[in-house]
Amino acid sequence: MPNYFSSDFKLGILGGGQLGKMLLYETRKFDIQTKVLDPNPEAPCKIACNEFVRGDLMNYDTVINFAEDVDVLTIEIENVNVDALETLENLGKKVFPSAKTLKRIRDKGIQKQFYKDSGIPTSPFKLYDNKSELLKDFTQGEIQLPIVWKSRTGGYDGRGVSILKTEADIDSLPDTPCLLEQKINFKNELAVIVARSVSGETKTYPVVEMEFHPTANQVEYVICPARIDDHVSKQAQEVARKVSNAFEQVGLLAVELFQTQDDEILVNEVAPRPHNSGHYSIEGAFTNQFEQHLRAVLDLPLGSTESKVGAVMVNLVGDENHEGNVYYENIEKILELKGVIPHIYGKAQTRPFRKMGHVTIVDKNLNTARQTAEEVKGLIKVISK
Amino acid sequence: MPNYFSSDFKLGILGGGQLGKMLLYETRKFDIQTKVLDPNPEAPCKIACNEFVRGDLMNYDTVINFAEDVDVLTIEIENVNVDALETLENLGKKVFPSAKTLKRIRDKGIQKQFYKDSGIPTSPFKLYDNKSELLKDFTQGEIQLPIVWKSRTGGYDGRGVSILKTEADIDSLPDTPCLLEQKINFKNELAVIVARSVSGETKTYPVVEMEFHPTANQVEYVICPARIDDHVSKQAQEVARKVSNAFEQVGLLAVELFQTQDDEILVNEVAPRPHNSGHYSIEGAFTNQFEQHLRAVLDLPLGSTESKVGAVMVNLVGDENHEGNVYYENIEKILELKGVIPHIYGKAQTRPFRKMGHVTIVDKNLNTARQTAEEVKGLIKVISK
Numbered sequence: 001m002p003n004y005f006s007s008d009f010k011l012g013i014l015g016g017g018q019l020g021k022m023l024l025y026e027t028r029k030f031d032i033q034t035k036v037l038d039p040n041p042e043a044p045c046k047i048a049c050n051e052f053v054r055g056d057l058m059n060y061d062t063v064i065n066f067a068e069d070v071d072v073l074t075i076e077i078e079n080v081n082v083d084a085l086e087t088l089e090n091l092g093k094k095v096f097p098s099a100k101t102l103k104r105i106r107d108k109g110i111q112k113q114f115y116k117d118s119g120i121p122t123s124p125f126k127l128y129d130n131k132s133e134l135l136k137d138f139t140q141g142e143i144q145l146p147i148v149w150k151s152r153t154g155g156y157d158g159r160g161v162s163i164l165k166t167e168a169d170i171d172s173l174p175d176t177p178c179l180l181e182q183k184i185n186f187k188n189e190l191a192v193i194v195a196r197s198v199s200g201e202t203k204t205y206p207v208v209e210m211e212f213h214p215t216a217n218q219v220e221y222v223i224c225p226a227r228i229d230d231h232v233s234k235q236a237q238e239v240a241r242k243v244s245n246a247f248e249q250v251g252l253l254a255v256e257l258f259q260t261q262d263d264e265i266l267v268n269e270v271a272p273r274p275h276n277s278g279h280y281s282i283e284g285a286f287t288n289q290f291e292q293h294l295r296a297v298l299d300l301p302l303g304s305t306e307s308k309v310g311a312v313m314v315n316l317v318g319d320e321n322h323e324g325n326v327y328y329e330n331i332e333k334i335l336e337l338k339g340v341i342p343h344i345y346g347k348a349q350t351r352p353f354r355k356m357g358h359v360t361i362v363d364k365n366l367n368t369a370r371q372t373a374e375e376v377k378g379l380i381k382v383i384s385k
Numbered sequence: 386m387p388n389y390f391s392s393d394f395k396l397g398i399l400g401g402g403q404l405g406k407m408l409l410y411e412t413r414k415f416d417i418q419t420k421v422l423d424p425n426p427e428a429p430c431k432i433a434c435n436e437f438v439r440g441d442l443m444n445y446d447t448v449i450n451f452a453e454d455v456d457v458l459t460i461e462i463e464n465v466n467v468d469a470l471e472t473l474e475n476l477g478k479k480v481f482p483s484a485k486t487l488k489r490i491r492d493k494g495i496q497k498q499f500y501k502d503s504g505i506p507t508s509p510f511k512l513y514d515n516k517s518e519l520l521k522d523f524t525q526g527e528i529q530l531p532i533v534w535k536s537r538t539g540g541y542d543g544r545g546v547s548i549l550k551t552e553a554d555i556d557s558l559p560d561t562p563c564l565l566e567q568k569i570n571f572k573n574e575l576a577v578i579v580a581r582s583v584s585g586e587t588k589t590y591p592v593v594e595m596e597f598h599p600t601a602n603q604v605e606y607v608i609c610p611a612r613i614d615d616h617v618s619k620q621a622q623e624v625a626r627k628v629s630n631a632f633e634q635v636g637l638l639a640v641e642l643f644q645t646q647d648d649e650i651l652v653n654e655v656a657p658r659p660h661n662s663g664h665y666s667i668e669g670a671f672t673n674q675f676e677q678h679l680r681a682v683l684d685l686p687l688g689s690t691e692s693k694v695g696a697v698m699v700n701l702v703g704d705e706n707h708e709g710n711v712y713y714e715n716i717e718k719i720l721e722l723k724g725v726i727p728h729i730y731g732k733a734q735t736r737p738f739r740k741m742g743h744v745t746i747v748d749k750n751l752n753t754a755r756q757t758a759e760e761v762k763g764l765i766k767v768i769s770k
Contacts, residue, residue, distance in 0.1 A: 001717050003712060003713075005711075005713045005716060005727075005729050006711050006713075006729055006731060006732070006733060021413070024433075025410050025413070025414075028406070028410070028432075028433060028731075029410075029726075029727075029728055029729070030727065030729055031729040031730070031731040047413075047432060047433055047434070047435060048409075048413060048432055048433040049432070050432060286723070286724050286747065287726075291726075295720065300717055300720050301717060301720045301721040303720070303723075303725075303726075304723045304724060308693040308694045308747070308749075309693045309694075326390075326391050327388060328388075328390045328391075331390060332386050332685055332686060335680065335685050335686045335688070336686040338671070338688075338689045339671050339689060340688075341414075341672075341676075341688075342390075342414075342415065343414055344390050344391055344414065344415050344416040345416070346391060346413075346416040347391070348391060362671065362693070364693075
């Protein structure tokens with residue numbers, strides 16, 4: 001095994017956002033040297049990495065030059081120049097996740113087709129090269145509304161996705177390669193993070209549950225473990241592991257799943273990196289997802305994915321009516337509550353719905369954690385003043 | 386409450402070693418700006434703080450100038466210029482722990498006398514201004530060997546302390562202000578960390594136990610919770626809280642205690658900061674000691690001190706036969722064991738017995754954690770090659 005600890009070994013990270021910032025807690029803990037690339041001079045990773053390079057993640061030459069002196073290259077965001085990663089792999093550089101995986105994921109059409117070809121359960125879909133093809137199908141009555149429309153590329157955090165309910169919704173679509181996907185009337189939205197190391201050791205985290213707001217169609221709480229039947233959990237973990245193996249993923253793979261009304265598990269989409277649905281693990285799991293990602297891409301033994309305690313995660317997003325210098329109203333009040341740990345990503349400016357941080361609530365009793373999470377949600381506001 | 390989070394607020398930290406490094410995980414988590422002073426240009430805190438100043442912690446002017454633009458000043462090591470802290474307090478600067486507390490602690494004679502005057506149980510002792518006074522007592526037969534000798538100042542990590550068994554031991558003592566203290570034949574060596582905030586909120590961590598090597602007289606494992614009777618735990622926590630209140634301490638106070646053969650609790654010594662005996666809390670407690678110290682000195686509500694799981698901590702010290710570039714032999718083997726988390730402080734050079742890191746072992750069953758800790762201890766070696 002190479003000597004990673006307090007050595008000359010250097011890990012390169014593409015992207016310097018909050019996921020990178022949390023990954024850096026672990027590289028610091030292991031004293032592993034890091035080099036981070038991000039276009040934002042005030043990126044959350046700016047401090048705590050050994051070397052920060054400002055540059056465009058989508059620029060071929062920038063990525064190639066950045067990677068020259070790193071021993072292993074990983075990502076904290078998928079929107080990077082994948083051709084550069086491919087070149088680097090051909091030059092013998094270790095790149096995790098692989099360019100192949102990123103290519104399969106960044107185009108949602110290819111991703112869906114890959115699931116179909118790999119025998120992985122996913123919702124029925126149809127691909128379209130452009131809008132007119134889609135309109136043709138519609139006029140021929142081959143499209144039943146409501147239906148889910150997704151742009152094949154460029155979608156992120158809900159962008160590039162919409163639910164078509166009326167003909168007007170279809171008319172207003174952009175002309176871009178896209179896919180239509182059956183709208184799943186799901187019982188639960190679940191997620192499973194699978195860790196897979198260079199040598200193929202695989203460990204699966206417990207299933208987490210996304211609890212939605214009763215009226216607003218928005219995830220409010222990520223709950224670990226999910227409050228579902230054991231056989232459904234096992235099934236979800238099996239499907240997730242199958243996806244990780246199909247991609248031959250190295251590192252973490254976060255698999256978002258639907259539990260249908262009749263307890264079928266369908267893959268929605270994946271992220272080949274640490275993921276929002278795994279933030280609870282910093283406080284809740286024996287091995288947090290960031291340390292696990294590090295272990296996986298460095299081919300170290302994977303750690304236990306068991307939970308120490310029940311955990312609920314609440315995202316801190318910018319209040320819709322505020323823009324400007326951020327202020328976390330009532331943060332001192334939530335700190336009074338047992339097992340409440342805020343994580344502030346370090347973005348100076350808030351914007352409506354911008355991800356500014358998250359709060360983890362842990363308790364030996366999951367229901368207590370869930371109740372505390374509701375108090376937290378009711379108290380804290382991300383505003384500007 | 387001042388706005389600490391993603392604001393202009395700046396926390397100053399005197400000392401840039403491993404305790405500061407671990408404190409910086411928490412300032413990063415809360416996005417609180419930090420400025421660190423340390424003489425070592427390669428101090429573990431060098432990265433991850435917002436501003437690093439190289440300078441002498443014992444130099445009056447250096448400390449005064451460093452503190453000028455910080456809002457709150459804290460320490461991660463006691464050996465700092467306390468007169469400078471006193472001046473800063475008189476200028477209205479918030480300094481936690483206070484100069485008064487540091488003065489009481491740095492002179493072990495004053496510290497012992499303070500316990501006596503405050504009605505805090507501690508072992509019988511006598512102060513000496515110099516060696517000849519001590520020799521006079523000895524020749525008059527007033528000193529029963531074996532007895533513990535401590536230099537009143539300058540002692541750290543066992544230095545400045547020795548057990549006098551023979552007249553030769555006495556002859557070889559340096560001529561310095563010192564104290565003699567009755568050697569306690571203790572049943573257990575215990576420690577309790579007490580957190581006390583600016584406004585006086587106090588929380589006490591569970592009692593931890595230092596398990597000694599059966600033959601070598603050296604702490605091998607720090608175990609939380611201590612395997613002692615509840616009434617002894619309660620007593621130890623009460624004594625520790627009394628000590629924290631007597632010092633009017635702000636921040637953490639680690640109180641090292643002896644449990645005598647007849648279950649009396651005696652205070653040995655204290656540290657007014659995060660402490661080795663609290664490292665387990667990073668993985669084991671609802672609120673780790675570094676976040677707790679931050680909450681206390683910023684007058685935020687204190688977090689729960691309860692344990693999530695059982696925890697055992699093993700120090701990683703340099704092998705006695707090795708000096709040079711550090712190599713952590715078998716670290717990949719200990720990573721295979723459940724609940725094992727290594728912390729590498731980031732010192733490039735190892736020396737015999739130098740503190741290079743620590744390993745936390747957590748498990749829902751404390752005995753299992755203790756057994757795993759023994760495996761860890763048997764496997765990992767801090768060497769040079």
